[in-house]
Amino acid sequence: MTMAARINYDDVQVGQELPPQTFSVQRIDLVKYCGASGDFNVIHWNERVATSVGLPNVIAHGMLTMAEAARVVTDWVGDPGAVVDYGVRFTRPVVVPDDDKGATLEVTAKVAEKLDDKRVRVDLTATSEGATVLGRARAVVQLS
Amino acid sequence: MALDASYVGRQYPPTAPYEVGREKIRQFADAIGDPSPVYRDPSAAAAAGHPDVIAPPTFAVVLSMSAASQVVFDPRLGLDYSRVLHGEQRFVYRRPVRAGDRLEVVVTVEDIRVKAGNDFMTTRGDIRTTDGEHVCTAYSTLIALGTADEEA
Numbered sequence: 001m002t003m004a005a006r007i008n009y010d011d012v013q014v015g016q017e018l019p020p021q022t023f024s025v026q027r028i029d030l031v032k033y034c035g036a037s038g039d040f041n042v043i044h045w046n047e048r049v050a051t052s053v054g055l056p057n058v059i060a061h062g063m064l065t066m067a068e069a070a071r072v073v074t075d076w077v078g079d080p081g082a083v084v085d086y087g088v089r090f091t092r093p094v095v096v097p098d099d100d101k102g103a104t105l106e107v108t109a110k111v112a113e114k115l116d117d118k119r120v121r122v123d124l125t126a127t128s129e130g131a132t133v134l135g136r137a138r139a140v141v142q143l144s
Numbered sequence: 145m146a147l148d149a150s151y152v153g154r155q156y157p158p159t160a161p162y163e164v165g166r167e168k169i170r171q172f173a174d175a176i177g178d179p180s181p182v183y184r185d186p187s188a189a190a191a192a193g194h195p196d197v198i199a200p201p202t203f204a205v206v207l208s209m210s211a212a213s214q215v216v217f218d219p220r221l222g223l224d225y226s227r228v229l230h231g232e233q234r235f236v237y238r239r240p241v242r243a244g245d246r247l248e249v250v251v252t253v254e255d256i257r258v259k260a261g262n263d264f265m266t267t268r269g270d271i272r273t274t275d276g277e278h279v280c281t282a283y284s285t286l287i288a289l290g291t292a293d294e295e296a
Contacts, residue, residue, distance in 0.1 A: 085236050
């Protein structure tokens, strides 16, 4: 199927860490994601409503966090089309204050298992302000 | 309010075809902040072995979430959307979504259960081309928070 994975299966070791990445998440990013995804849930852009349902502030779309975390995998493998399975649990919200900094998302990943057909399972961690925001985050990637 | 468990196994008719466009993919890639040329430049996509620009791995949610609204907003299901959080998401790909695809989604209710006072519902969206080629399956679990529970 894909031909462009720039990582060779034979060169990969279990436990190998992928280059980590840090993302800044600001209110403007949530507005852009609302428009691009069609998910206009009010808790992603209206502080009054978000706090009224018990959230500390506006929160990022889980799907935006999931998309950003995927970058650690797709930037490593080169071809995003090499991701054949990707799943996460949303364990805590990424809270996005209305200031010039927003929230910070830190993502790490490592090779957890070598599978058949030159595929590997990569396990990811994602934290914001020290809290784990994704659980059981796993991607299966087709290598060359 | 508990969800109507008789919805488990219910399958909905295919959605109207969604035509994946290059500029929509570019907009989505911009929104997630991913500069990869494979999402924007057909020649970069071709160099990676794709017939046209491909979409980021999570793009399929644009289709699957819209399709799942058939069940999520069915009043007889009993889901209080104002208390809904996204609990889990998974995509299993046969191949990447790409520009030019005409896609339809068949939604099935996989599971409904109660855990610690919260309602959980998992839906599956089988995404295929209008020619019947399977592209991706999206699994989504929504959690409706019970009144006695605090934020996760």
